[in-house]
Amino acid sequence: MYAGMVRVRSFEERVRELFAGGRIPGFTHTSIGQEAIAVGVATALAEDDYVLSTHRGHGHLVAKGGSLRGLMAELYGKATGICHGKGGSMHIADVSVGYLGANGVLASGCVVAPGVGLAIKRRGSAQVVLTFFGDGAANRGPFHEGVNMAALWKLPVLFLCENNRWASTTAHALSTAGGSIAARAAGYGIPGESADGNDVLAVWDAVSRAAERARRGDGPSLIEAHTIRWVGHFEGDAQLYRSKDEVAEGRQKDPIARLRASLEALGLLDEAHAARIHEAVAGEIEDAVAYAEASPLPAPDDALTDLFVHYPWRE
């Protein structure tokens, strides 16, 4: 878990540098400060479980075991990217690790997930699907339609809200009636739980219990994980809308430092071991960057592929 969070953080920090240096085109949202959620979820889920992600999805994919090379190359817009350069930061997917896609349209995963749950149910496997969404997205209709459908049909779906207090520049309190997202579960007759999203073990615990319940056939759960994003909504965001104190609070609640302190107190991690982890992760990330740098750009007419499965009318 420690290595997982370090990997997500280091990946995102490198993405910020590369973006600022003009190596990564387009728009990018990073998840620095929110690593405990991505890693708590990935640790609680099995390898063949599915996740659906959001516009802030790099960390979810890194934690789920996606290829760092393929992801970095995708962010660069290279032909070797996991989506061959067609998706980019907000539209990444790596089906090989059960990551069925980020989504540029907020809350969309909430309605796609019940369908994945339906397929799991028909297959009769013990898998689950977890969909991430933000607190802002919880105010969109698809959240309500998806939770209702999954609850009604007792589908193996986990709804995981990452409440980082902001939807772009709009504060949670200015957009969300009732305050608690977790409390909305009551309306659909499913468990709703608030978790400390800066505590990887708390996230792991909540997701593990929800997954177990779903695997038993008892249906979906809603988890609201409270966290703080340390950086802008997107890369380049001046963040004039929030006080510096909040970022300071986030740093003080740093999920990585927190886990490290617990592990050290238990004698499970020491300085030297931690240094080895950081070094190994840095190596993985530099390898991904080197791969992305060295990879070719797509040929322009690659734009004409991947739309349909076959193109009989072109033959």
Add this chain to the structure above:
Amino acid sequence: MPEVRYVKAIADALAEEMARDERVIVLGEDVGAPGGTFGATRGLYQQFGKERVRDTPISETAIVGAAIGAAVAGLRPVVEVMFMDFIATCWDQVVNQMAKMRYMFGGQVRLPLVVRTHTGAGLNAGPQHSGSLEAWAVHVPGLKVVMPATPADAKGLLKAAIRDDNPVLVLENKTLYAMKGEVPAGEHVTPLGRAEVRRGGSDVTIVALSRMVGEALRAAETVAAEGISAEVIDPRTLAPLDRDTILASVAKTGRLVVAHEAWAPCGVGAEIIALAAEHRGAPRVPRGASEGGGVWGAMSGPPTLMVRRVTPPHTPVPFSPPMEKLWLPDAARIAAAVREVMG
């Protein structure tokens, strides 16, 4: 050949495909025990059970979203959206998810799913229950779109759509549900992307969609008595469009009338006329510039081209019978347009 109603042809297609492939499931509002608002899923619930024929909450976004998720995870869902007007409520799922997902994920996923919905005025259903919005769908890359005009095609196109590995919108016409017609017995699959020449002719080409196919055939009959030979083409699939059949006909006639129930601006008729115009005299269009269907052969278009569109006025569909009657294009108006292009 047995005579079957259009709506029964749909139910037969669904039942045959469900029996053929375990992965096919049906989802929608009232599609279960009641058999659908218009009876298009009648009998399926009884035959295949509630796991495979699911009545859904009134959640169009979740219905289509769930179909997408189910398709990505290995099923072949067929969903029903009650009236095409309501597809506006889940248009994000259609345009941003279903149509883009395979492309934006670099081909990692397949979306073998079908959205059935119905279009069409003529039943006094009023402004929010009569729309024909096929042009919206045809505009979007990544979707296949069919509009069956006969019971045989209602069955054959739906079966082909269910077997296709891409998302397909099947736009039925609710006024045709009661129509009887011959449907070949046994396995009957109509390949997507092939137009049907419903009547041969040499003076003018009429391309008509859905219910307007019948009106166009009546119009062709009328003008035949006046010595005008009209060819009537039913594209059947709007995306990918069978350009060859249309262009070959127009190359021969040099006159083109299009007829549909959707509004004229940016409608499928406008697209077909543009296609014919691009080919007038000049055979080639660069590959990829206008991707979507048909093979660009070395076929040359006609030296001159006369065109007319037969479409409703640019208003919502009015409720009251006399107004709706004026609103809906018919054989007389198609015949009038034919006479105009004949000059």
